[in-house]
Amino acid sequence: MSDVLALLVEVCEAAAAHGVHAEARWVHTRDEALAVRNGEVSEVRTDVAEGLGIRVRVGGGWGFAATREVSSAGAHAALTRAIAVARAQPVAAAGPFAPLAHGPARGHWAGPCEVDPFALSLEARLAHLHAAEAALRADGDARIVVTSAHTRSRRTRTALASTDGAACTQERTETGAGVQAVAADGEETQVRSYPMSHDGDVLLAGWELVTGLDLAGHAPRVAAEAVELLTAPVCPEGVRDVVLHGEQLALQVHESIGHALELDRILLGEASYAGTSWVQADALRAAGSLRYGSEHLHVTADATLPAALGSFGWDDEGVAARRFPLIEEGVLLAALSARQSAAEIGLEESGGCARADGFARQPIVRMTNVSLEPGSAGSFADLLADTESGLYLETNRSWSIDDRRLQFQFATEVAREIRGGELGRLYRNPSYAGVTPAFWGSMDAVCSASEWRPWSFTNCGKGEPGQVMAVSHGTAPARFRGVQVGVA
Amino acid sequence: MSTDPLDLADRALAFTDGDAQVTVTRERSLLSRFARSTPTQATAVDDTSVSVLVVRDGHVGTVETNDLSDDGLRAAAARARDAARAAADAAGGPGEHPGLPTVAQAGTPSAHAGFDAATADLDPAPGGAALAAAFAATAEHGLEAFGIWTTGRVETAIASSAGLRVADDVTDAYLKVIARDAHGRSGWGAAAGVAAETLDADAVTRQAVARVATSDPVALAPGAYEVVLEPDAVGSLLDMLGGLAFDGLAHAEGRGALTDRLGTPVAATGVTLVDDPLAAGGLPRAFDADGVAKAPLTLLHDGVAQAVAHDRRSAARAGGDAASTGHALAPGGSPWGAAPTNLVLHGGTAPDVGALIAGVERGLYVTRLWYLNVVHERSTTLTGTTRDGTFLIEDGRLTKPVRDVRFTDAALGILERTSALTTATSLVCEADFYGRRAAHGCVVPALRASGFRVTGQTTG
Numbered sequence: 001m002s003d004v005l006a007l008l009v010e011v012c013e014a015a016a017a018h019g020v021h022a023e024a025r026w027v028h029t030r031d032e033a034l035a036v037r038n039g040e041v042s043e044v045r046t047d048v049a050e051g052l053g054i055r056v057r058v059g060g061g062w063g064f065a066a067t068r069e070v071s072s073a074g075a076h077a078a079l080t081r082a083i084a085v086a087r088a089q090p091v092a093a094a095g096p097f098a099p100l101a102h103g104p105a106r107g108h109w110a111g112p113c114e115v116d117p118f119a120l121s122l123e124a125r126l127a128h129l130h131a132a133e134a135a136l137r138a139d140g141d142a143r144i145v146v147t148s149a150h151t152r153s154r155r156t157r158t159a160l161a162s163t164d165g166a167a168c169t170q171e172r173t174e175t176g177a178g179v180q181a182v183a184a185d186g187e188e189t190q191v192r193s194y195p196m197s198h199d200g201d202v203l204l205a206g207w208e209l210v211t212g213l214d215l216a217g218h219a220p221r222v223a224a225e226a227v228e229l230l231t232a233p234v235c236p237e238g239v240r241d242v243v244l245h246g247e248q249l250a251l252q253v254h255e256s257i258g259h260a261l262e263l264d265r266i267l268l269g270e271a272s273y274a275g276t277s278w279v280q281a282d283a284l285r286a287a288g289s290l291r292y293g294s295e296h297l298h299v300t301a302d303a304t305l306p307a308a309l310g311s312f313g314w315d316d317e318g319v320a321a322r323r324f325p326l327i328e329e330g331v332l333l334a335a336l337s338a339r340q341s342a343a344e345i346g347l348e349e350s351g352g353c354a355r356a357d358g359f360a361r362q363p364i365v366r367m368t369n370v371s372l373e374p375g376s377a378g379s380f381a382d383l384l385a386d387t388e389s390g391l392y393l394e395t396n397r398s399w400s401i402d403d404r405r406l407q408f409q410f411a412t413e414v415a416r417e418i419r420g421g422e423l424g425r426l427y428r429n430p431s432y433a434g435v436t437p438a439f440w441g442s443m444d445a446v447c448s449a450s451e452w453r454p455w456s457f458t459n460c461g462k463g464e465p466g467q468v469m470a471v472s473h474g475t476a477p478a479r480f481r482g483v484q485v486g487v488a
Numbered sequence: 489m490s491t492d493p494l495d496l497a498d499r500a501l502a503f504t505d506g507d508a509q510v511t512v513t514r515e516r517s518l519l520s521r522f523a524r525s526t527p528t529q530a531t532a533v534d535d536t537s538v539s540v541l542v543v544r545d546g547h548v549g550t551v552e553t554n555d556l557s558d559d560g561l562r563a564a565a566a567r568a569r570d571a572a573r574a575a576a577d578a579a580g581g582p583g584e585h586p587g588l589p590t591v592a593q594a595g596t597p598s599a600h601a602g603f604d605a606a607t608a609d610l611d612p613a614p615g616g617a618a619l620a621a622a623f624a625a626t627a628e629h630g631l632e633a634f635g636i637w638t639t640g641r642v643e644t645a646i647a648s649s650a651g652l653r654v655a656d657d658v659t660d661a662y663l664k665v666i667a668r669d670a671h672g673r674s675g676w677g678a679a680a681g682v683a684a685e686t687l688d689a690d691a692v693t694r695q696a697v698a699r700v701a702t703s704d705p706v707a708l709a710p711g712a713y714e715v716v717l718e719p720d721a722v723g724s725l726l727d728m729l730g731g732l733a734f735d736g737l738a739h740a741e742g743r744g745a746l747t748d749r750l751g752t753p754v755a756a757t758g759v760t761l762v763d764d765p766l767a768a769g770g771l772p773r774a775f776d777a778d779g780v781a782k783a784p785l786t787l788l789h790d791g792v793a794q795a796v797a798h799d800r801r802s803a804a805r806a807g808g809d810a811a812s813t814g815h816a817l818a819p820g821g822s823p824w825g826a827a828p829t830n831l832v833l834h835g836g837t838a839p840d841v842g843a844l845i846a847g848v849e850r851g852l853y854v855t856r857l858w859y860l861n862v863v864h865e866r867s868t869t870l871t872g873t874t875r876d877g878t879f880l881i882e883d884g885r886l887t888k889p890v891r892d893v894r895f896t897d898a899a900l901g902i903l904e905r906t907s908a909l910t911t912a913t914s915l916v917c918e919a920d921f922y923g924r925r926a927a928h929g930c931v932v933p934a935l936r937a938s939g940f941r942v943t944g945q946t947t948g
Contacts (some may be wrong), residue, residue, distance in 0.1 A: 035823060040583055041575035042823035045550040046567060051535060065532040068554045081532050088612035089520060089527035090620045122574035130578055145741045184743040189866040269523045271674075272634040272666055275858075275875075360533045398861040400894075402873040407894055407946045409871050411863050429864060433894070433944050464636045465519050465531060466922035487896060487943045 001026075001159050001169045004070065008161035011054065011075040016163045020083060021057040021097075023162040025316060026050075026070065027359035032118070034125055035150040036133040041126060042148070051359035054078045058086040060094035066360035096343035098350045102320050104165035109313025112306065113173040113206040117153040120207055125151060128210065129177075135219035136181050143227050146182035149219075151175070151210055152199060152458075158316075166318035174309060174470065176202025176456065177210040179219055183226040190229035190428060192413055194218045196247040197396050199458045202470065203307045225414065228426055235415045235430035237486030241390035242432060243383060243479045248412055249372065250455035250473035251396050256436045257292070257299055258370040258473070260405035261326055261334075263341035263351070265365075274462045275403030278436060281345050283332055290332040293440025296375055296478075299327040301336055303352060303368035308454045308472035310370075312355075316363035319352035326370065330440070338365045357467035364463050369454065371474030375446025380477050383447050385421040391485060392416045392423060393430055409433040409487060432485045439480065447476035493536075493645035494655045496556065500538050501647045503558075503565035507543040507588050509648040511777065511819045512536065515925045517640030520615040525623040525632045530612070537924070540568040541819040546583030547575035548820045585820065586804040588650040588778075589812070593800075595781035597654055600765075600772035604683035607659040608641045614684055615639070618663055621689035626667050629697050635665040639684045640925045646779040646819075656774040660927035662917060663687040666876055667696040673889070675699025676855045676876035678720060680917045680929055682771065699855055699877035701889030706880065707945055708890050714851030715940035716844045716881065722833065723916035723930040724857040725870070726761070729899040730828045732868045734763075734787050736798035736815070737825030740806035745868045745900060746793050754793045755903035758836055761788040763797065763828035765814070770830055770915055770931045778816040785813050787828065788903075799826040835933040836909025844908055844936040846884040852893070852940060853879040853886055863896060871896040873946070894944035901939075908936040 008024040015022030028050040035043035051068040052075055063086025065078040117125070129149040136147035154174040161167050178200020180193045195201045195213055203209055244252065264270050265277045266284070283290035292299075303321035305311050314320055317339050326334050337347060338354035354363035377383045384392070393412040401408035415430035416423045434442075454472040461468055490496070493512040500510040514536040521529040538561060539552040549571025551564045576583065615637040626633040638661070645655040661684035668674040677696030679687050717725070733754075738744035746754065755761075765773045765782035773782050778800055786794045795813070801821030803810040815826040838844050845853060855877030863869040873894050879886045910933040917929025 037823055039579075041547055041579050043550075044548070044571040044575045045552075046571065047552045048564075049535075049537070049552075049554050051554065061527055061530070063530050063532075066535065068535050068556075085518070085520075085530045085532050085612050088616040089530055090616055090623065092526050122571060123577055126574060126578035145743050182741075182743060184741070184747075184866075187866060189743045189864075268634065268668075269528055271523055271668065272521065272636055272664065276672070360535055362529060362531060364529075398863050398871070400859045400861045400871045400873070402892060402894070402946050403858055403875050404946065407873065407892075407944055409894060409896070409944065431863065435946075461922060464521055464529075464921075465517070465533070465638070465925070468922050 001157060005159040005161060005167055005169060007072060007075055008159055009167055011079050012161045012163050014076065015056060015079055021163050023055045023160065023317065025053045025359060026159040028157045029358060030155045032153045034129060035148060036126065036129040037148040038146060044122065049358060052078055053356065053359045053362065054082045055362050056082045056086055058083055060092035061086040061089045064362040095340060098339040098342040098347060100164055100318060101349035105160065105168040105314040105318035105320065107168055109170045111172040111204040111311065115207040117175050117207045118155065132179050132215035132219055135216040136179060136223045138220055141227055143183045143185045143230060144181055144223055145184045149179045149215060150200065151177040160316065160318055162318055164318065168314055168318065170313050172204055173206060174202055175205050175207060175209050176200050177213055177215060179215050179222055181223040181226040183230050185230045188230050190226050192222045192226035192229065193395055194222045196455060197413065202309060202456045202458055204309060204311060205307055229414065229428045232426045232428040235427035235486050239482050240485045241387060241479065241481050242483040242485065243387060243390060243392045243418065243477055245394035246453060246475045246477055247455045248393055248396050249475040249478055251399055253370060253372050253473045253475060254457060255399060255401045256405055256408055258367040260436065261336050262365045263335040263337040266335060267341055267344055273464050278404045278406045284335050284345055287333050288331055291330055292327050292332045292437060293330045294443050295329045296443050296446050297327055297330040297440050298373035299370060300373055301326050301368050301370050305369040305454065308369040309456045310368040310471035315352045315354045316356045317350065317354040319350045322352045336365055336367055338363065341365055355469060357469055361465065361467045364467065366469045367471045369472045369474065372446065374449040374452040374476045377445040377447045380447055380451055383445055383477060383479060384418060384423065387418050387421060387479060390418040392418055393432065406436050430485065431487055432483050433487045434483060442480045442482055443478055444481055445479040447478065451476035493643045494647065494653060496538065497645045497647035500540060500561045503562045504540060504542060504649065507649050509541040509588050509646060509819055511539040512645045513924060514643040515640065516610055517638065517925050518610055518612050518615060519636055519638040520619060521636050522619050523634045525626060527619055538564065539819050540564045542568040542572040543585055543587055544572035545576045546585045547572050547579060548585050549575060550819060584804055586800050588648050589652065589780055589800060590650045591652055594652055594779045597774035597781045598766055600774060601768045602658040602682055602772035604659045607639050607661055607684040610639060610641065618687065618689035622665050622693045625690055625693035626697060631667045631669050631697060631700060633665055633667060633693065637663045640927065642925055648779065652779045654775050654779050658773065660771055661687055663689060663692050665693045665696045667693065667700050669700055673701045674876045680915045703889060705889040705891045708893055708942060710942050710944060712939040712941055714848045714938050716841065716848060716851065716853045716934065716936050718841065718855050718934050719914045719932045720856040720916045721854045722932040722935055724860055725899050725902060726831045726833060726930050726932060728860050728870055729868060730831055732862065732865060733900060734796045735825040735827050736796040737802035737805060739796045740802060743866065745866055746796060750793050752793060753791045754900055755788050755791040756906045757791045759788055759791045759903050759906055760834040762786050762832045763830050764832045765830040767832055767931060770832065771927050771929055773830065776814045776816040777819050778812065778821065780812050780814040780816065782814045797826045797828050802826050829928045832931040833933060835911045835913045838908045838910045840910060841934045844910065844934055845881055845886060847908065847936060848881040848884060851881040852890065853881050868899040869896065870899055892946045893942045895941055896943040897941040902937050905937045905939050906935050907938060909933045
């Protein structure tokens with residue numbers, strides 16, 4: 001990567017000679033998706049993309065140009081284009097830009113990867129998926145209409161230079177997998193997934209993650225539950241105490257805390273698409289003035305969390321990875337920021353949350369790993385035993401939240417009755433709804449560190465043009481009192 | 489070296505052997521973003537990618553790259569061949585992919601009106617002028633403007649070992665403006681088209697300004713309401729319904745919303761929904777990702793379910809006389825199915841939205857919907873909220889702004905309870921360009937329906 005880093009430094013020097021602030025990124029991604037579906041290899045796909053993205057600031061105006069031409073001519077043409085695009089905008093006042101408090105980014109960072117997935121043969125990995133997918137169909141129930149097992153691997157190599165003196169390179173490998181069974185009968189269709197829905201479990205890791213999941217071992221239970229859901233009673237509506245499984249709770253954190261604390265949203269920079277936030281900037285200028293939830297709510301942003309998808313050495317503005325508290329004992333302390341948004345509210349340094357999806361997109365504020373810290377409620381069994389009556393909700397099925405991140409509705413694949421401190425019958429089509437501060441205010445117990453783990457989401461959308469980002473959220477199961485259940 | 493996409497496709501195809509398809513996609517685009525009546529981001533993209541699909545014994549392997557050198561294309565072809573071979577070896581028998589379409593199977597793509605030469609020039613200056621117009625029109629009312637202006641050109645070429653050689657060249661343009669006051673009350677305006685010059689920034693902004701509430705919104709209790717949906721809201725519903733109800737793979741597997749319902753009424757009389765990829769006024773396309781020629785497909789006629797969408801892969805899975813309807817979403821067909829992407833809902837007899845509102849004693853007027861997601865696939869039940877302009881209708885007129893509400897309702901159910909449609913239709917799209925630019929939209933009227941199920945409301 002040294003040659004391309006030299007190219008980026010060269011183009012930044014050219015920008016500086018014209019008095020233009022510039023950040024130049026080179027990104028090379030290799031994505032591989034393998035899937036077995038209904039006994040067929042349904043997908044063997046590799047996408048490789050490489051290019052340059054150059055962001056400039058001319059006066060108060062921003063411009064960004066992306067090209068696949070990784071050459072001196074391509075880089076300088078992109079710089080010229082970025083400047084022209086910036087100059088075509090209506091004149092804007094030059095706002096503040098937070099300094100690099102810890103100096104410019106220099107060096108190389110690489111994420112963990114024990115067993116390189118790209119070094120393994122396709123045949124071996126497909127055989128692994130075949131075995132898992134076959135196990136979903138093992139009992140031959142005709143009501144199982146779709147069975148699938150999938151894995152994805154992504155390697156991203158980046159280089160960044162800037163007129164602020166950044167010159168760094170990074171390498172990340174993401175690997176994950178999952179299985180899913182779809183059952184249909186009459187007017188009903190039900191889905192069951194393991195270890196989580198959507199893209200499955202994905203981490204900064206290698207193939208060791210996939211083998212550790214034991215997909216084939218869990219498959220028979222997954223298929224059996226999909227069939228059982230077809231005739232399970234519909235989840236009753238009403239106000240109930242609810243215990244959320246870690247994955248569902250992670251998505252709850254993502255949607256109603258992570259997004260709500262993105263400072264660009266708070267400052268209305270995302271009002272045209274992703275929306276704003278119920279949190280006002282004044283609550284950040286006067287840290288400690290806003291109660292977000294109960295005293296059990298401790299939330300941390302951590303771009304240094306090992307193996308988590310929101311971890312890195314430096315963000316895409318060259319700010320070093322940081323860990324800092326967002327909420328302590330239910331009280332808001334900080335937000336997720338990049339250099340411009342941090343400066344707008346008078347912060348002395350960026351929160352280090354600027355990330356871009358590939359070479360053709362510019363950095364915007366994205367969550368690093370926003371996690372609910374473990375509590376003191378002990379094991380999951382301890383939490384259940386302490387719950388006389390309620391519902392246990394597991395595995396996300398759908399999610400929706402308003403543009404201020406207040407009113408939400410989530411559905412899960414399954415609910416189980418909690419009765420007398422134990423899990424009981426299965427319910428289908430469960431959902432629950434709430435309003436962000438009231439919901440987090442109702443949380444009265446969080447399981448302890450032994451139950452805590454990061455859950456990952458690879459499909460977080462934001463920005464225009466659209467950007468997809470991956471992030472992890474650490475959670476342990478938690479209990480919420482008096483939740484509206486079954487509105488859907 | 490030629491920069492023509494079809495020439496590039498031919499060059500890449502020369503590195504393959506056996507059954508192979510090469511798809512070249514070149515995107516050039518501009519997008520200017522603004523908030524608080526200030527430009528915030530401006531993006532220019534120039535990228536070309538080559539996708540190589542190889543079919544071996546009914547199994548497929550796909551590799552995409554934007555390395556256009558001979559070495560890069562040769563490596564992509566070899567990797568795709570190895571991928572297809574690995575899939576065949578792992579399966580231990582023939583796969584169900586029906587193979588690449590021949591020229592006769594693909595048909596001849598029709599000419600369409602989806603390209604505008606001036607828009608293809610990609611000049612950033614009109615974007616700057618559009619932003620300036622939006623800032624000025626909102627400032628007149630003490631409001632601020634938020635939104636995007638974007639234009640793009642996407643060239644697509646397919647060459648295959650079966651003799652297919654097709655190319656398409658399309659442009660699109662989109663402008664949206666959200667006008668917002670100091671209290672956070674907002675209104676929505678948007679326009680889309682093939683040509684950038686058709687975007688009237690002043691008119692779009694004034695539409696947004698007119699939808700900003702001038703008094704505090706009232707709360708609306710959960711319940712079933714008569715509703716008038718503006719075209720943007722209708723388009724959002726139909727966009728979701730397209731994948732839920734008309735996915736031929738889901739239908740073939742017995743899990744689709746129209747399972748056992750084709751030929752039966754599923755929507756109100758008067759509701760006719762066509763996927764029309766050649767419609768003027770839409771965003772036309774010549775062929776799908778398999779290279780199969782696009783043609784209109786009637787999905788609902790007078791409320792009766794007529795058809796589902798297929799690519800060659802899902803049609804083979806369905807068996808019988810099922811055939812591709814030109815709806816492949818990825819080369820070789822997406823493993824997750826096919827879906828319509830050019831929906832046209834025929835207009836009705838109401839002269840305008842005012843006539844729809846006039847017929848409502850007490851109900852809800854919705855400008856647009858937000859964050860739709862599927863709660864239950866089979867019943868097409870969706871949830872989402874309203875946004876940027878929601879009002880109460882009382883005695884046939886708009887009376888008060890309403891706090892945004894959450895709805896949870898079946899998309900097909902709303903069409904079943906539709907009682908009136910405007911005559912005029914418009915192109916609506918959200919311009920959600922994740923990954924490569926692929927603008928699509930719906931051509932729809934405004935509609936009135938009963939029993940719209942409100943399940944919650946925002947607070948604060």
